[in-house]
Amino acid sequence: MRLIITTMAIIVAIWLIPFVLSDESGLKFGWPYSVFFTLATLFGGFLFYLLRMPPMGPFTSSRRAIGSVVLVFLVSIGIITLLANVSPQFAFEGAATAGATAEERGKAVFNDPKVGCFLCHTVQGAGGTRGPDLTHIATVAANRKPGMSAQDYLKESLENPGAYVVPSFDNIMPPVAKALSPEAFSDLMTYLKALK
Ligand code: HEC
CATH class of the missing domain: 1.20.5 (Single alpha-helices involved in coiled-coils or other helix-helix interfaces)
Known part of the structure; x- marks a missing residue:
């Protein structure tokens, strides 16, 4: 009984984490996550309930x-x-749309914790290191694949990151394009193409 109470307390604690985290943590996944986790928690509780049922007889x-x-x-x-x-994936609804120019809006998308590019990528000294530094990505992208334009390479990187895996990095980048609205995607592309 004590085991059950402890386990349920841990589950509830995990359930509460997203509510106390700040937006900047990048760990807020919005209501689909809460709904999913609540259902998973209830299902977990149901399994505990099953433990108390008499065992099923042997198969005949x-x-x-x-x-x-x-x-x-x-x-x-x-x-x-x-x-x-x-x-399909959690959509980044309302991903930053502030900013006068497409480039500014794209930068906001890049730095939006819900989208999370900056958690893995550095631009001009700020950001994560799990992915390549993108400070000069426009120039890099133009030379990545022979015969492929920067535009096409960047598009492929966001739609299907596994198509070309940058050496010495892992194939862990999510196919972010799927979760962005067409406008956010196009603004983000404009921003990346400006990083020369
Ligand atoms: C979970 C970490 C992670 C997140 C989040 C992430 N990336 Fe990446 N990204 C990587 C890694 C690792 C690579 C290198 C491996 C590869 O090419 O797939 C990469 C590769 C890239 C490349 C190609 C870089 C090159 O030098 O060829 C681009 C462009 C890129 N990411 C842009 C983005 C953008 C824009 C976002 C946000 C919409 C984003 N990434 C989100 C990890 C991430």
């Missing part, structure tokens, strides 16, 4: 055993696939 045939495993597998994969289709 191997066909039934295999059938149950296949059924559970298909249902889980089905639910996950459905969720992924209904809500």
